[in-house]
Amino acid sequence: MYKKIxxxxxxxxxxxxxxxxxxxxxxxLKEQPIITVESDKTSMEIPSNQKGIxxxxxxxxxxxxxxxxxxxxxxxxxxxxxxxxSKKILEQDQIKLKELLIPNxxxxxxxxxxxxxxxxxxxxxxxxxxIINNISNIFEIASLYEGIVKKINVKINDSVYTNSIxxxxxxxxxxDYKINTFIKNNNFKKNNILNINNNIHAxxxxxxxxxxxxxxxxxxxxxxxxxxxxxxxxxKYNKNNLQNNNFKNFSSIYKKFGSCEKIIxxxxxxxxxxxxxxxxxxxxxxxxxxxxxxxxxxxxxxxKNNEFYKKQKNIKLTLLSFLIKICAHALQKYPNFNASxxxxxxxxxxxxxxxxxxxxxTKKGLFVPVIFDVLNKNIHNLSEILHxxxxxxxxxxxxxxxxxxxxxxxxxxxxxxxxxFTPIINAPEVAILGISQANIKPIWENNKFIPxxxxxxxxxYDHRVINGVEAINFLNYICTLISDIRNILI
Numbered sequence: 001m002y003k004k005i006x007x008x009x010x011x012x013x014x015x016x017x018x019x020x021x022x023x024x025x026x027x028x029l030k031e032q033p034i035i036t037v038e039s040d041k042t043s044m045e046i047p048s049n050q051k052g053i054x055x056x057x058x059x060x061x062x063x064x065x066x067x068x069x070x071x072x073x074x075x076x077x078x079x080x081x082x083x084x085x086s087k088k089i090l091e092q093d094q095i096k097l098k099e100l101l102i103p104n105x106x107x108x109x110x111x112x113x114x115x116x117x118x119x120x121x122x123x124x125x126x127x128x129x130x131i132i133n134n135i136s137n138i139f140e141i142a143s144l145y146e147g148i149v150k151k152i153n154v155k156i157n158d159s160v161y162t163n164s165i166x167x168x169x170x171x172x173x174x175x176d177y178k179i180n181t182f183i184k185n186n187n188f189k190k191n192n193i194l195n196i197n198n199n200i201h202a203x204x205x206x207x208x209x210x211x212x213x214x215x216x217x218x219x220x221x222x223x224x225x226x227x228x229x230x231x232x233x234x235x236k237y238n239k240n241n242l243q244n245n246n247f248k249n250f251s252s253i254y255k256k257f258g259s260c261e262k263i264i265x266x267x268x269x270x271x272x273x274x275x276x277x278x279x280x281x282x283x284x285x286x287x288x289x290x291x292x293x294x295x296x297x298x299x300x301x302x303x304k305n306n307e308f309y310k311k312q313k314n315i316k317l318t319l320l321s322f323l324i325k326i327c328a329h330a331l332q333k334y335p336n337f338n339a340s341x342x343x344x345x346x347x348x349x350x351x352x353x354x355x356x357x358x359x360x361x362t363k364k365g366l367f368v369p370v371i372f373d374v375l376n377k378n379i380h381n382l383s384e385i386l387h388x389x390x391x392x393x394x395x396x397x398x399x400x401x402x403x404x405x406x407x408x409x410x411x412x413x414x415x416x417x418x419x420x421f422t423p424i425i426n427a428p429e430v431a432i433l434g435i436s437q438a439n440i441k442p443i444w445e446n447n448k449f450i451p452x453x454x455x456x457x458x459x460x461y462d463h464r465v466i467n468g469v470e471a472i473n474f475l476n477y478i479c480t481l482i483s484d485i486r487n488i489l490i
Contacts (some may be wrong), residue, residue: 003052004073005034006071007065007067010037010400012042012400014064015038015039015064016037016038016065017037017062018036019036020061021033022054023054027052027053032051034071035071040271043268043364043365044398045397052074052076055075057071059071098169098171099167100167100168102132109159110160110161111159112154112155112156112158113156116130120148120149122147123145123147123149125146126142126144142183144182147169150170157221200229201227206230206231209234217229220237279425283464284462285422286468286471288475290457290475291455291456292479293443293454297482297483298438315383317379318386320412321379324356324410325488328374329481330481334477336466336470337430337474338351338408351407353405354373354375354407355374355405355407355408356370356407357409357426358386358409359409359423359426360390360394362394367393370406371389408433409429410433413437418437420434420456420458422458424460432460433458438453438454438455440452
């Protein structure tokens with residue numbers, strides 16, 4: 001029995017397919033990832049909700065996909081729940097299909113300009129199926145079989161060669177021809193530009209735009225009804241063409257000094273770059289720095305971890321989990337930091353909940369998953385949640401809902417050498433805390449220098465909402481809580 005696998009509710013209206021992880025005819029298991037999708041905030045793998053043999057994949061890389069869209073169809077025999085029997089059935093179906101090949105067109109490459117049939121259509125012997133062309137010829141390719149079109153293996157503007165498989169049909173005829181297609185019509189192009197344009201579905205306005213922009217319509221992939229070229233198709237092609245030309249001109253500046261390499265940013269990197277740039281331009285950032293003594297806090301953390309280890313408890317408290325808890329208490333005391341400006345910038349929305357985002361760097365880009373209701377969680381809970389979120393981010397398992405609802409963000413660079421930095425505010429939040437690597441420094445205390453473990457903190461804030469006095473008070477309150485963790489109980 002054929003079943004459809006659809007995109008579940010991801011919490012995001014529109015996502016983009018960046019990878020297809022399975023193939024037609026492949027046996028898949030329940031919960032096995034089948035595609036990878038991206039949005040402006042996350043990248044995630046979508047698993048199958050049942051096992052079976054893939055009959056047909058209905059999506060392509062680059063497609064936009066929405067909740068409820070069909071991803072693929074699988075063959076799942078519910079009567080005996082046997083994947084092997086299902087596979088045999090699928091193989092038998094495939095044996096009956098006949099491959100239709102491009103006949104001998106020489107060594108030349110040609111493009112598919114028109115597809116004259118659709119899947120599941122009944123075709124007759126000698127019926128034209130596709131039209132292919134190059135600079136000098138237009139060929140109509142017809143079938144020697146009659147039957148039903150099961151799969152069209154090409155798209156408009158695809159390149160084909162002699163013996164390229166362009167279609168699969170289910171034929172009622174038993175006779176097997178060595179050559180199963182032929183060139184029905186060969187129209188020589190006397191006027192190349194005129195005939196190509198006549199063979200392309202585009203309105204006079206689109207053709208006029210193409211002439212002004214000096215664009216050959218044959219190079220454009222149509223997306224309109226019945227393969228018509230739309231204005232959007234034209235503008236998209238022109239934009240991509242300009243970008244490619246700009247890169248060639250831009251790279252030529254550097255190539256004269258040596259070799260260069262072009263690296264294409266993934267979707268997450270592109271969107272993160274755009275968001276960070278907009279946040280930096282639209283929010284008046286101010287950053288204040290401070291160093292805080294974490295000597296006693298670190299001793300307490302190490303002591304507790306040793307106790308957990310002796311009791312064989314799989315618990316490891318991190319410094320970041322303490323700081324998450326401390327920041328939630330600071331947000332409670334200074335509510336302007338737990339706020340967002342309205343779209344009109346005329347009202348301040350104070351949030352009564354305390355959710356903190358953690359910036360995590362991965363190979364795909366920067367993600368900011370959120371820990372919810374921090375005030376009502378203990379340090380142990382926060383450590384476990386943080387560990388799970390980091391693993392999900394590194395393994396591309398974050399759900400879009402993991403990335404929403406943040407009030408305040410922490411960016412932790414403590415594992416790298418360095419002191420202070422300026423973190424960029426994660427709008428619509430109004431502040432972000434940067435953590436750098438702690439170092440032992442001599443601190444003058446009681447008429448002598450004492451070695452202390454000092455942690456650099458950097459607070460960036462939106463100056464439209466928060467003034468300098470509030471910011472330094474906020475930082476000093478964090479330092480007070482760090483100096484003696486018992487202060488959060490008061």
